Amino acid sequence: MxxxxxxxxxxxxxxxxxxxxxxxxxxxxxxxxxxxxxxxxxDYRTKDGIIVHKYGPxxxxxxxxxxxxxxxxxxxWDIYHHYVLGFIDGKKVPIPFNLNTLYEVFPPSLAKKLEEKLLSKYKYGVKVPILELKKENDKDLKFLAEFVYEKVFKNYTAKQWNMRPEDIDPEVTARVPVYISKDNRYFTDKYQAxxxxxxxxxxxxxxxxxxxxxxxxxxxxxxxxxxxxxxxxxxxxxxxxxxxxxxxxxxxxxxxxxxxLPYRSLNLKFEIYDKEYFQEAPVVNYPNNYDFTRITEFKHIHPIETRKTVILKEFPKTYSPGTDIPYYxxxxxxxxxxxxxxxxxxxxxxxxxxxxxxxxxxxxxxxxxxxxxxxxxxxx
Missing domain, CATH: 3.40.50.720 (NAD(P)-binding Rossmann-like Domain)
Known part of the structure; x- marks a missing residue:
């Protein structure tokens, strides 16, 4: 047949x-x-009409x-530009780490100095993998690289992959750069929807x-x-x-x-709240403080008028054949x-x-x- x-x-x-x-x-x-x-x-719609991505955003x-x-x-398609915040030192700041993030986490004078050094070294709009930035000899850029590595990258990577960043393929680590830009969008592709x-x-x-x-x-x-x-x-x-x-x-x-063949899997925990919104952005990353890596709120992705909201917390785990879903x-x-x-x-x-x-x-x-x-x- x-x-x-x-x-x-x-x-x-x-x-x-x-x-x-x-x-x-x-x-x-x-x-x-x-x-x-x-x-x-x-994905599916809840009884309140919210579109939820069953296996993560x-x-x-x-x-x-x-x-x-x-x-x-x-x-x-509905045009949609994705924004992510990261919970760093008690503040929610733009991710990927960019020139705006500098001014969120550092005093203005230090942020300006770091911005000038980045722009003298790299072209505006370039995405620099953090492990590349760590190789800089300039003490200020090295300080910045160590800050981003420790606060944004290292612990998130350890939770997500159960490995040190240095032991992971550059194809993966390059996905988390320092972005020499003031564009807070997570993606910069021509078509986003x-x-x-x-x-x-x-x-x-x-x-x-x-x-x-x-x-x-x-x-x-x-x-x-x-x-x-x-x-x-x-x-x-x-x-x-x-x-x-x-x-x-x-x-x-x-x-x-x-x-x-090894994979990483996820334990996904959905929560429903009786409020209009739970957080300020579609996704908030938690690199350091919690066992989960990020929280997604689906109403930011597919807007709908309802007093309920659905969030998703992702807990990375080692893939167990036969019981887990192989994600990565x-x-x-x-x-x-x-x-x-x-x-x-x-x-x-x-x-x-x-x-x-x-x-x-x-x-x-x-x-x-x-x-x-x-x-x-x-x-x-």
Missing amino acids: FNYIVIGAGFAGSVLAERIANVLNEKVLVIEKRNHIGGNCY HLFHTNYKDVFDYLLNFTE VPRDGYTKIFENMLNHPNIKLMLNTDFKEVLKIDFENKKIYFLGQEFKGKLIFTGMIDELLDFKYGF PVFTKENRELYNKYKEEVQQLENIILVGRLAEYKYYDMDDIVKRALEVFGEL
Whole structure:
């Protein structure tokens, strides 16, 4: 019946299923372990009408016009610029640490001196990774780097990753820079928006096609068997000779034969308050003082008039296979080597295509994974 089977109904799987169904006019089966589509982007409305992101905040931002235009086929966008505050020394200040933050945390004379030194060293608008700034020889810039490292970066990183910043891949640490700017927005991409009716509606519109069959609450191993030795795939006992697009955990695909790939997970605690707003910004980071890393208030992201508000506290934790959701691949040299062992074996089957954060053991933002899925479809 199917020439294509897709494992996973997040962005990677849904984009590919939609393209296969609409452009190729082929039948495609989407198998999803959870009881809903959308992967970690799934959201829902509370009885008070508040859109809540079940697996943590998702903020769409991109410089890819083709990605933004593609998603316009499935949603209307509301322009949205994201702001984050950090709780530093008893004050809530702009994050990423920028030129405005200088004046929030230091006396005016010291802030002005540091600003002048930063602007003499770096171009305005540049984002400097904190570990790079720490290498400066100038004593004032070194003082600033140590302050930001200790107050903003070190403890947050330790909570989020359970590692020292120096032991984490630069791909991760570069995401928390010192921003030589007075722009308080968290992102500076050309397109910044949130879907008017939430993310789940995007996936509903993508997968609403007569060529797409969706199986929820189904572990792929219940219906698929992959014989790597003989290079064959079986679906419901019959040999499947089409393309299998896999977006799940690559180590699970091979029954963890080389060991588990490490991830970080989250314990998410939602709280409802009988008040208009809980905090001043959509997200407030707590690098130092609490076990949670940040608090998100969803009404800031999807405004609605109601006297209730919903917040989310995130408590990072080590991923336990079988019980937790794998959120973030842990990028170390050893983990990449382990991933490559799995990848090399999977690639021996030419009709298996690996796409997505879990399948490629790579950190993708939403726009990146849509872009990647469109590129993979182009190769198909």
